[in-house]
Amino acid sequence: xxxxxxxVLCASPVGTLLRTRCRKYPGLISNCSIDCFHRWPTDALxxxxxxxxxxxNLLSYVGSTSFSGTAAMTRASKTSRESSEFDVVRLKxxxxxxxxxxxxxxxVDSDKMLMDLQFHNYITPTHFLESASMFTFLLTExxxxxxxxxxxxxxxxxxxxxxxxxxxxxxxxxxxxxAVCAQSQKECENLLVEIxxxxxxxxxxxxxxxxxxxxxxxEELKFKIIATNADADIEAALPALHKAMIxxxxxxxxxxxxxxxxxxxxxxxxxxxxxxxxxxxxxxDWNTAKKFVGDNDFLTNVKNFDKDNVSALVINNIKxxxxxxxxxSEAVTVVSRAxxxxxxxxxxxxxxxxxxxxxxxxxxxxxxxxxxLFKKQEALKEAQEEFYxxxxxxxxxxxxxxxxxxxxxxxxxxADEIKKLLDRADSLVTGLTGEDDRWKKSLKQYxxxxxxxxxxxxxxxxFFAYAGPFDSRYRHDLVQQWLGTIRQQTIPxxxxxxxxxFCCKTSxxxxxxxxxxxxxxxxxxxxxxxxxxxxxxxxxxxQGQAKRWISTNYGExxxxxxxxxxxxxxxxxxxxxxxxxxx
Numbered sequence: 001x002x003x004x005x006x007x008v009l010c011a012s013p014v015g016t017l018l019r020t021r022c023r024k025y026p027g028l029i030s031n032c033s034i035d036c037f038h039r040w041p042t043d044a045l046x047x048x049x050x051x052x053x054x055x056x057n058l059l060s061y062v063g064s065t066s067f068s069g070t071a072a073m074t075r076a077s078k079t080s081r082e083s084s085e086f087d088v089v090r091l092k093x094x095x096x097x098x099x100x101x102x103x104x105x106x107x108v109d110s111d112k113m114l115m116d117l118q119f120h121n122y123i124t125p126t127h128f129l130e131s132a133s134m135f136t137f138l139l140t141e142x143x144x145x146x147x148x149x150x151x152x153x154x155x156x157x158x159x160x161x162x163x164x165x166x167x168x169x170x171x172x173x174x175x176x177x178x179a180v181c182a183q184s185q186k187e188c189e190n191l192l193v194e195i196x197x198x199x200x201x202x203x204x205x206x207x208x209x210x211x212x213x214x215x216x217x218x219e220e221l222k223f224k225i226i227a228t229n230a231d232a233d234i235e236a237a238l239p240a241l242h243k244a245m246i247x248x249x250x251x252x253x254x255x256x257x258x259x260x261x262x263x264x265x266x267x268x269x270x271x272x273x274x275x276x277x278x279x280x281x282x283x284x285d286w287n288t289a290k291k292f293v294g295d296n297d298f299l300t301n302v303k304n305f306d307k308d309n310v311s312a313l314v315i316n317n318i319k320x321x322x323x324x325x326x327x328x329s330e331a332v333t334v335v336s337r338a339x340x341x342x343x344x345x346x347x348x349x350x351x352x353x354x355x356x357x358x359x360x361x362x363x364x365x366x367x368x369x370x371x372x373l374f375k376k377q378e379a380l381k382e383a384q385e386e387f388y389x390x391x392x393x394x395x396x397x398x399x400x401x402x403x404x405x406x407x408x409x410x411x412x413x414x415a416d417e418i419k420k421l422l423d424r425a426d427s428l429v430t431g432l433t434g435e436d437d438r439w440k441k442s443l444k445q446y447x448x449x450x451x452x453x454x455x456x457x458x459x460x461x462x463f464f465a466y467a468g469p470f471d472s473r474y475r476h477d478l479v480q481q482w483l484g485t486i487r488q489q490t491i492p493x494x495x496x497x498x499x500x501x502f503c504c505k506t507s508x509x510x511x512x513x514x515x516x517x518x519x520x521x522x523x524x525x526x527x528x529x530x531x532x533x534x535x536x537x538x539x540x541x542x543q544g545q546a547k548r549w550i551s552t553n554y555g556e557x558x559x560x561x562x563x564x565x566x567x568x569x570x571x572x573x574x575x576x577x578x579x580x581x582x583x
Contacts, residue, residue: 014122039107040125045100046093052132053095056139058088061454091454094489098458099135101485103128106466109478113470121469131465134534139457142502143450150446157439259293259338268332269339275321275346278314279305302345310353318350455486455493456502463499463525464533472522500524503532515552518545547583554581 009032011018022028040048103123110121262269265286273293274284280301282292292298321327329347333340449456462482467475479497486493494502500509500521512527513519523545530537530546539546551558559582561571575582 014120040128042100042104045103045128046096048129049096049099049132050092052136053092056136058091061091061143061450091491094491095135095454095458098486098489098491099128099132099461102458102462102466102482103131105481105485106462106478109470109474109481113474119469123466127465130535131461134464135457135461137534138460138503139454142457143453146446146450146453150443150450153439153443153446157436157443160436160439259290259336262290266335268326269336271321271324271327272332272339272343272346275318275327276302276342278317278321279310279346279349281314302342305349307349307352310349315350315353318346322347322350449494452492452494455491456497458486458491459483459493459497460499460502464529467525468529468533468537475522475525499528503528512549512553516545516548550581550583554583557581558583 009028011021106127107123110123113119113121259265259269259273265273270286270289273286273289277284277289277292280292282288295301327343329340329344332343459479459482462478467478470478483493483497498521504524504527509524512524517523517527526539526546527549530539541547551560557580559571559575559580561568561582565571572582574580
């Protein structure tokens with residue numbers, strides 16, 4: 001038993017536990033063979049990675065992965081098969097070298113972070129094994145997704161080509177039918193243009209005649225209003241004038257002799273005769289007035305006085321007499337009946353002449369309007385006679401137009417039906433053309449993603465294995481070193497690598513942001529590590545961001561508990577039993 005029994009004790013030098021045990025149990029030092037395991041050498045790392053790559057078919061990536069330098073020249077001298085095998089060997093060597101270098105660089109940065117921040121980050125070989133395992137998993141999964149999407153897209157593109165050919169055949173058939181319909185419609189339209197052109201001329205004449213008739217009717221109405229107003233003003237003065245002429249008719253020579261008998265006439269009589277002399281444009285002294293009244297034709301002159309042509313100056317001179325209070329027929333008749341009759345006549349002539357002067361512009365305008373109205377009525381009459389002459393022509397055109405429009409509608413209905421079919425075909429072809437271009441670009445993008453899948457998988461595996469404990473500054477430095485390592489090995493890599501773009505869809509990133517996770521790249525990378533890493537994530541969450549995100553993401557199904565809770569194990573058991581998330 002003593003010969004065959006082997007007891008192996010494994011202890012970690014981290015912390016004070018090993019030292020405490022050695023003090024309590026000195027036999028661990030005096031009776032044991034101590035073997036210290038240090039960091040793995042580079043050759044061991046490469047050998048481990050090589051064992052992980054045994055089941056990975058790297059030959060399928062050689063066609064899309066290019067190498068430069070001596071390897072390219074060496075391939076040129078080999079056969080195709082030998083060249084592919086050589087590329088697989090070199091690619092496997094580059095992958096092993098990249099994984100080991102990324103592991104080494106992480107160890108260096110962990111030591112640097114310890115010196116700068118006094119923060120321990122223990123990178124063990126388990127992390128390296130996890131990175132190698134994660135690389136093979138991501139490479140297989142992501143390349144399979146890309147190939148499936150590419151095959152679906154290629155199949156859809158082939159269907160689009162077949163659909164385009166079928167649409168082109170349908171378009172050719174519709175084009176022939178449309179040409180026949182277009183020719184028939186063109187012949188009908190030429191006939192309609194002639195008919196509509198002639199009818200338009202007739203309609204314009206009708207419209208012009210209607211406009212002229214309406215305008216002349218309005219002018220005729222205005223003319224009647226002006227004439228009525230002028231006549232009304234004159235009619236207002238005629239009763240007084242008729243009354244005065246009746247009194248003048250009643251005068252005789254005996255009554256006039258009474259006026260000639262005055263040697264020194266009364267003042268009112270003198271004023272009346274002076275006003276009469278002014279109307280007749282004679283001197284107003286008494287002797288002249290007495291002679292003028294004594295003339296045998298005096299009454300005739302009074303009766304035939306030209307009342308329509310009294311000047312404004314005479315009216316203005318008479319106004320001084322008419323406005324005198326005592327200058328009235330009643331007051332003057334008391335002194336002399338003949339002078340009273342003449343006083344009434346003077347008042348009537350003054351009123352009539354004043355109104356005549358006032359309405360003189362109206363009469364002039366009325367005369368001009370009457371002449372203009374007469375000319376327009378004559379022009380309208382000629383236009384109406386011309387219009388009546390073309391009315392019969394309109395009837396003939398109407399019959400011809402109705403016949404042609406019926407034919408046009410029939411042809412148009414056929415053309416519209418054919419046009420609908422052609423529009424649908426054009427829309428389908430145009431839509432298919434857009435999809436064709438977009439899908440071809442997508443195929444090229446899938447080829448690029450497939451060619452850079454190895455480099456991207458290496459970066460993502462390193463992220464999942466090492467990047468979690470590092471803050472944004474140290475993580476950025478690590479990423480730059482890893483990118484340089486992969487490019488140094490001439491492994492194709494995305495130009496601007498992003499973990500969230502490689503591992504997560506845009507919709508997932510958006511949902512995380514809506515669930516309360518900050519939208520910066522650092523938080524997005526942490527979310528990818530927490531959700532897609534194959535090991536259990538430990539979220540150090542001083543600000544509660546991860547807690548809010550997880551609570552919002554799982555909602556009411558999430559069980560939240562704490563180790564201070566007496567029912568904590570019961571809550572965990574409940575979650576495990578019913579498959580519910582526990583925080």
